[in-house]
Amino acid sequence: METTVDEPVTPAGRLFLQPQFNQIINCAIGFKHPLNIEAIKTDISNCLLVKHPRFCSLLVLDDHGREFWRRTKINIDDHIIIHHKNPGYDYELDEEKEEKINSLLADFAVSCPLSKDKPLWEVHLISELNCVILRIHHSLGDGISLMSMFLASCKRLDDHGNDSGVNHKNRENRGEKTLIFSIRLLKIIWWTILSVIGFCLRCLWVKDKKTAISGGDGVELWPRMAATAKFCLEDMKTVKRVVHNATINDVLFGIISSGFSKYLDIRSSHALQEGLEITGLAMVNLREQPGLQEMSKLMEDDSPAKWGNQFGMILLPIYCHTKDTNPLNYVKRAKEMIDKKKQSLEAHFSYHIGNLAMSLFGPKVASIINHRILCNTTFTISNMVGPQEELTFAGNPITYIRATSSSLPHAITMHMVSYAGMANMQILVAKEIIPDPRFLAKCFEDALLEMKNVAINVITF
Structure with a gap:
């Protein structure tokens, strides 16, 4: 019978879990067309995000109060939150949509902690704004890690090759004189x-x-x-x-x-x-x-x-x-x-x-x-x-990526x-x-x- 071993949380991860420093990354991703909820859920279920150990682990404490990651089974529906359309208002102008998205990000910044009863991430689908907001606890990784993971799940709009637009810089020439x-x-x-x-x-x-x-x-x-x-x-x-x-x-x-x-x-x-x-x-x-x-x-x-x-x-x-x-x-x-x-x-x-x-x-x-x-x-x-190339996710072109914490x-x-x-x-x-x-x-x-x-x-x- 296969057994799993709890993995200690890294020092930086433990810092981000402290009450004074409880950091959550909130990333708003805009789309060109209305959201296809089922297509997004399918792509999320099959992407790297739900396969990475950090995103499949609960935060647990041992008898001494030390934090560990414990592998668990993911129920994708527990992590996808669908925001139903507000019947009292339609956001027709881009400025109105942007103001509403910024209002949501501001609220998330102070009043919406992530539940520790499940792995520390959520995906909010907001159809009326053509927007998805990823909420990922900073203890899971930094912006480079998380953005690299998300982009690995995207496709280029022109579909030329398999690269999702990740940029790499040339290394510096090491041939320098001693002086x-x-x-x-x-x-x-x-x-x-x-x-x-x-x-x-x-x-x-x-x-x-x-x-x-x-x-x-x-x-x-x-x-x-x-x-x-x-x-x-x-x-x-x-x-x-x-x-x-x-x-x-x-x-x-x-x-x-x-x-x-x-x-x-x-x-x-x-x-x-x-x-x-x-x-x-x-x-x-x-x-x-x-x-x-x-x-x-x-x-x-x-x-x-x-x-x-x-x-x-x-x-x-x-x-x-x-x-x-x-x-x-x-x-x-x-x-x-x-x-x-x-x-x-x-x-x-x-x-x-x-x-x-x-x-x-x-x-x-x-x-x-x-x-x-x-x-x-x-x-x-x-x-x-x-990435400098336009990307798509679940077949829908991405129009912008914005992040805060x-x-x-x-x-x-x-x-x-x-x-x-x-x-x-x-x-x-x-x-x-x-x-x-x-x-x-x-x-x-x-x-x-x-x-x-x-x-x-x-x-x-």
């Missing part, structure tokens, strides 16, 4: 020391100056609102081309810096301090292969591209300016800051220190440390590069996902602190348009 390598090593050591010192100080007492977008202890329990900032990837690439060696991330942080400057200049009760520093907390994928992963590699035990929560945190300061007339300067300053972070091992340090704290002191102490870092910073940001002590969290030439940044805010997230989203969108217009002039002349 160049030595200089790079010294820079890594130097910037790592500075970054680690800054990270430790954030755990203790250093915190951002109070602004109109500051959160703090207890803010994770406040009601939320959500909005979507939409960026054309080609516009971001246009800006990237005129700033030497810039990346999309550099452009993104330039947009955030400019957008916050615009918002705070209008919403602050007093004049905005020129050069005001606001610190963000960013998530960095630590797998050797950047970007989305092939599911075959994620499923292999000895693969360097492991399943789970393989990411570290880094502190990313941005600076607000209202007197700078050249919007491209925001990108240049962001690039200078991010280049220094790339030369440090801050993300690896935070990941391993977190695991060490979990092993030595337990999840409660590790949760307190992470909570303090969040309380001493201003916002959370993540950026996931998705449960509330944090930050008053604002931002998660950007690119798909088919567009990048949607989902903005989740504490509505008592930021009552106008749609205006904030417009500040970010306007920032990119200003940068693009200047970049086009630079290219033209």
Whole structure:
């Protein structure tokens, strides 16, 4: 008779299960045509999601209160929640549908925990909005793992080949001269020391100056609102081309810096301090292969591209300016800051220190440390590069992919996902602190348009 052995929850997974840090990823996926409920249920029943051990396991506690995964039989109907059409209202305009979807995501962020009587995931089918919302507990895996799994279950719209649009970047050429390598090593050591010192100080007492977008202890329990900032990837690439060696991330942080400057200049009760520093907390994928992963590699035990929560945190300061007339300067300053972070091992340090704290002191102490870092910073940001080709699921073309998560002590969290030439940044805010997230989203969108217009002039002349 075959027996199954309970598998211990990873340190990162245990952290995400703590009451102060109970994190659920909420991913909204839009479709071009009305939902075919039976086709979606059939595809879900046959996809990798229900075959992966994490999605077929219950969370159980032993006599000492330690968490384990225990394999169980899946009843697909327990995980699929059908939202029936509201008879009192029809959402005819795209703006109305978007507002309703954002309202649902905001509600999920604070008031809808996942039942521990079944594996920690749900699929919500909302026919009137042509939308599916995946709700997956963060202890099952990070965004890279979960998005890679979902995309492995999709097909390309043009149906050319079997690849679902997962992007892979070329590895860096390792043939470097000894002198160049030595200089790079010294820079890594130097910037790592500075970054680690800054990270430790954030755990203790250093915190951002109070602004109109500051959160703090207890803010994770406040009601939320959500909005979507939409960026054309080609516009971001246009800006990237005129700033030497810039990346999309550099452009993104330039947009955030400019957008916050615009918002705070209008919403602050007093004049905005020129050069005001606001610190963000960013998530960095630590797998050797950047970007989305092939599911075959994620499923292999000895693969360097492991399943789970393989990411570290880094502190990313941005600076607000209202007197700078050249919007491209925001990108240049962001690039200078991010280049220094790339030369440090801050993300690896935070990941391993977190695991060490979990092993030595337990999840409660590790949760307190992470909570303090969040309380001493201003916002959370993540950026996931998705497929650039249009995909289908259950024969229905996908129109957008948007992701957010449960509330944090930050008053604002931002998660950007690119798909088919567009990048949607989902903005989740504490509505008592930021009552106008749609205006904030417009500040970010306007920032990119200003940068693009200047970049086009630079290219033209």
